[in-house]
Amino acid sequence: MKELKGACIIGQSGGPTSVINASAYGVIRTALDSDVITNVYGAEHGIKGVLNDRLFDMSKEDAGELELLKYTPSSALGSCRYKMKDPDEDDTDYKRILEVFKKHDVRYFFYNGGNDSMDTCNKISKFMQKSGYECRVMGVPKTIDNDLFGTDHCPGYASAAKYIATSCMEVYQDARVYDTGMICIIEIMGRHAGWLTAAAALAAEYGAGPDLIYLPETDFDMEQFLSDVARVYKERGNCMVAVSEGIHYADGSFVSEAKTSATDGFGHAQLGGLAALLANVVKEKLGVKVRGIELSLLQRCGAHLASETDIEESFMAGKAAVENAVAGMTDKMVAFERGEINGHYACKTKLLNLTDVANFEKKVPLDWINEAHNGVTHDFIDYALPLIQGEPKLPKEDSLPRFARLKKVLAK
């Protein structure tokens, strides 16, 4: 494979995670250290930064600040939710991207995101191939939702899972403190895949978690739910429930749907307010004390509870993207393969075709969900537990997080 000299762009897209910047740092650090990559640019707000020719020169950043990206939540370069059109229908954006790539001699494009971002990445890759412009394109996965196809798990998932499990354990202590009982309903992110909500089962595994867990992989039945909650409350005097924001009735309509009608840029319904809605229903039907808690953005930016395993793997994904691209690979997404070393969990990277990854969603296997559809089996615990291990040495300043402070110097 011939050596390809040129600049690279790293962009971040979609909802941020606690560790997406660790992947970006994996790309940036490895690219800066490469002999082949001539310039390292960070796109402001993902692909929009390319379209607007707003590129940060990453070589102008302080090395120490860049390293802090490993512990800085959210997308430091800025993110976007921008749906690329089908190039056969409208190739305006693609032509513009090619123009900007040519202007800066960009020969490597790394895109750090979830399902929709892999679709963007794939379309750009195919357009560049068709145009005969040599540019190696690599997807670097991230999503707290853990729903990317073909990878054992996704960078960002484990840290959110750890946040959810830990928070559930703490709330469990609090929500049963009085001599009078309480029902506590915790709403967890995940539109179509229940991976995050299932993470609440880790808390239960350690003796302080939800009694009932409802995932979007199965249909939700309000009567059955009320009956489950009433039974647990009667038996145990308290009841803690974890629900995915995406739970839906048999007809496919979201349980939360009545609450909002706004949609995001990809046509997804803007969910939220489900915990409050269910709390009201339970209160009305069962007449007991109920509290609804929505973990909201906290669960996807709670870097102080990140998994060190997740941070290191996220970094590794970014590093592998650059190394493989420099070695000649293109049109791929970095993925994880789970293995074992001396009986312990191990993880290595592999490459998947972007075409195979884009727009497929991986859900929790149905045989990991219990028969009553209100909990998960031990298969899930075995899957998730190794991922959340390890405590990062978080840089702090006066006992508060010390996040990366980037200068964001625009490339000329």
Next chain:
Amino acid sequence: MKELKGACIIGQSGGPTSVINASAYGVIRTALDSDVITNVYGAEHGIKGVLNDRLFDMSKEDAGELELLKYTPSSALGSCRYKMKDPDEDDTDYKRILEVFKKHDVRYFFYNGGNDSMDTCNKISKFMQKSGYECRVMGVPKTIDNDLFGTDHCPGYASAAKYIATSCMEVYQDARVYDTGMICIIEIMGRHAGWLTAAAALAAEYGAGPDLIYLPETDFDMEQFLSDVARVYKERGNCMVAVSEGIHYADGSFVSEAKTSATDGFGHAQLGGLAALLANVVKEKLGVKVRGIELSLLQRCGAHLASETDIEESFMAGKAAVENAVAGMTDKMVAFERGEINGHYACKTKLLNLTDVANFEKKVPLDWINEAHNGVTHDFIDYALPLIQGEPKLPKEDSLPRFARLKKVLAK
């Protein structure tokens, strides 16, 4: 002062905190080690456990598990919200308490709680004095609200403050990640005192916190609020707001009031849902993307973000209660006095009369609130910053919290 041999009871009351068990451990450990205290009982669900003669024999617990109480959130012995009647009107409960005290030869009573608990403690103390039954009564303060009279600060406040500041810093990163702006409204606990909400200013001090902060110490004006938010959003492209659940209009009515009408045992309005309410108002008036986040129970049980200073001081408060009672003191609450050692923050205990403490609320000084009533001055930062310092060495099991597991053996 003559030595008083006999048993002691420790009870916990009111809303739990991340570190109330550190105070309980301070009492239990010191009492178990005392030559004068013959038995150490933990009351199940505070004063209700005394009334029901449900007392746990703390000597039956494993010492290592007891030590884990320092890192275990919520009230391990169970809490209650039980309003004691005025003994001049109805002394039934007091007579019953005296009966249980006599049965177990209880000569020391430690009550771990907030304002309402100090009122309970005070009434019991006065009744015992009137009855001629020698029993030394000590209040051990706790409240995330930080609103107890006469003490520089309250055990439990700093850990909640640290949780709030850290979470605000993380959400700040997340809530401005897109190329389109967003308004984020964070609802923080505190009915009448704004100490907790003010803690969001610590995040802003470190470059990643709310633009606007509204405390219940001043009257809330919806028009002014909308105008503040619109101005900041226009100037900065994003806006983050911290509001106390207890913000109220000039006529005293809670802004959240329209939402619920349920009340707790003390006649307080059950607040909540304010963030969603304000988010709806802002969305309607300003037509931009808004997200409301309620920190809910998470902020008062987030032991994983506890302040080591808070944990040690909470332990010290419990220890001081026992030591002072054994030395002959009674009818007091342990309080904190701030000092300096070699130019650094230091804290020591002092004793206050229960009568002086009960039912008074300490609020954020008005001259610590800015003129526009939408932020706090640096006086608050200077006050709060030393309190949140220090990272506890949290015991973990498979990277999840390892909380105390008590046997709770009932005394005969």
